[in-house]
Amino acid sequence: MATPPDRVNVLLIGSGGREHAIAWRLTQSPRLGTLWVQKGANAGLVALGRECPEELTPGKAFFLTRWCDREEIGLVVIGPEGPLAEGMADVLSAPGRLVFGPRRDLALIESDKAWAKSLMREALVPTAEGRVFTSAAAALRYVNDRDEPCVVKMAGLCAGKGVTVCSTTEEARVAIRACFAGVREGDHAAKVVIEERLDGQELSVLALVDGKTITILDPCQDHKQVGEGDTGPNTGGMGAYCPTPLAPDALLDTVSRQILVPTVDALRRRVEDESAAVPFRGVLFAGLMLTPGGPKVLEYNARFGDPETQALMMRFQGDLLGLLWHTANGSLDEASFSMDSRTACCVVVCAQGYPGAPRTGDRIEGIADAEAEAGTGEVVKVFHASTKPLGPGSAGAVSAGGRVVGVTALAQSLTEAAALATRAAARIHFPGAFFRKDIGHRVLAGSAPVSS
Ligand code: AMP
Numbered sequence: 001m002a003t004p005p006d007r008v009n010v011l012l013i014g015s016g017g018r019e020h021a022i023a024w025r026l027t028q029s030p031r032l033g034t035l036w037v038q039k040g041a042n043a044g045l046v047a048l049g050r051e052c053p054e055e056l057t058p059g060k061a062f063f064l065t066r067w068c069d070r071e072e073i074g075l076v077v078i079g080p081e082g083p084l085a086e087g088m089a090d091v092l093s094a095p096g097r098l099v100f101g102p103r104r105d106l107a108l109i110e111s112d113k114a115w116a117k118s119l120m121r122e123a124l125v126p127t128a129e130g131r132v133f134t135s136a137a138a139a140l141r142y143v144n145d146r147d148e149p150c151v152v153k154m155a156g157l158c159a160g161k162g163v164t165v166c167s168t169t170e171e172a173r174v175a176i177r178a179c180f181a182g183v184r185e186g187d188h189a190a191k192v193v194i195e196e197r198l199d200g201q202e203l204s205v206l207a208l209v210d211g212k213t214i215t216i217l218d219p220c221q222d223h224k225q226v227g228e229g230d231t232g233p234n235t236g237g238m239g240a241y242c243p244t245p246l247a248p249d250a251l252l253d254t255v256s257r258q259i260l261v262p263t264v265d266a267l268r269r270r271v272e273d274e275s276a277a278v279p280f281r282g283v284l285f286a287g288l289m290l291t292p293g294g295p296k297v298l299e300y301n302a303r304f305g306d307p308e309t310q311a312l313m314m315r316f317q318g319d320l321l322g323l324l325w326h327t328a329n330g331s332l333d334e335a336s337f338s339m340d341s342r343t344a345c346c347v348v349v350c351a352q353g354y355p356g357a358p359r360t361g362d363r364i365e366g367i368a369d370a371e372a373e374a375g376t377g378e379v380v381k382v383f384h385a386s387t388k389p390l391g392p393g394s395a396g397a398v399s400a401g402g403r404v405v406g407v408t409a410l411a412q413s414l415t416e417a418a419a420l421a422t423r424a425a426a427r428i429h430f431p432g433a434f435f436r437k438d439i440g441h442r443v444l445a446g447s448a449p450v451s452s
């Protein structure tokens, strides 16, 4: 039996709504010693933990490991994909210090879509047919020769914004040229994946993985497009709810057998020849399309989803610190937790301009009013995403990026949770604030085909 120590100092890396939700549950753990959050973290995180004295970057490996030793950090929890792709797990893992989040060469499952495609092919995991291109000319020839709608994806990390779902060959040509011209933000122009366009409902299945045990969390549905009715450009996520009726047990069983188990096996094969190597430990998040032919993987992430995590944490019951510790320790089979039977729905309130350059620096009003919208048997919690404290010692916050806060409601049904989250989100005020009022619409409209 492995048991987490009675007191664990935790370093939580990341500064979004996902991390605020994780920190909120961590602070409810009887095992938590000091919770450290990153320097300059959002106002919600700064209110819950102590700020690290230095920026967290792998370039500061020497400082960081010394600092973690001195502060006796027993568990590092890595939230976002960036630090995983930079190798933060490799830098910070040490005897006596566990890291929740995979090492860099396994985080490639998210940070390199071409690597992920080849892993899925090797593991015979159902996914959209795709080809990888490193030259614009070859990519253009490929789409010119085909008539079907396709999806053009930059291979590297793009905060959910490097994907263009195309209806026509001309749209695909424009997207390819944009990728290779380096017109879009970030420098991921060298590799592009072009894949068949799939139709159906999208599902987020997040699983805790310790290398051998896979614990599937309740399925969620995210809403990636900025506009109501799923219109406009993709974002990092405009709202999510959990659980979703789209994924009954039989479907989750299929996902487990056809998708998660073979993927974790393939990840394990990548490390088998390294003695004493740490396997994939953290979250394996499958972004799925429920097609008439069964669930297919659109993408893998190597971390908790945002805003799926806000909905998941709202329903989580148990010791989150213990659960993450067991995952990082390779003893996930010894952890236990449960989920509230109610439904959680998160509505993300965004700043004007998002997903382009957002307006920032506005004072956020109405957080307490939003939380007070909850009736008997209901809860509303506002998770900070891109915010900053108004000033030292002040409880107020100002906007600091595109997705500003995630207003998350817990209620008896999806209908009630979505209505409550939407009503509460309307209480949040800052100039230009906007949010989608139709989170959950694909299921609430009764148009949900269920496949298994
Ligand atoms: P990704 O970052 O790969 O998950 O893509 C972002 C979003 O683009 C997904 O959530 C889907 O809405 C859409 N998408 C990605 N791949 C496909 C595909 N093959 N067919 C249809 N839509 C897709």
Ligand code: GLY
Residues within 6 Å of the ligand: 160, 222, 236, 237, 301, 304, 305, 306, 307, 308
């Ligand atoms: N909500 C999708 C993501 O976290 O990538």
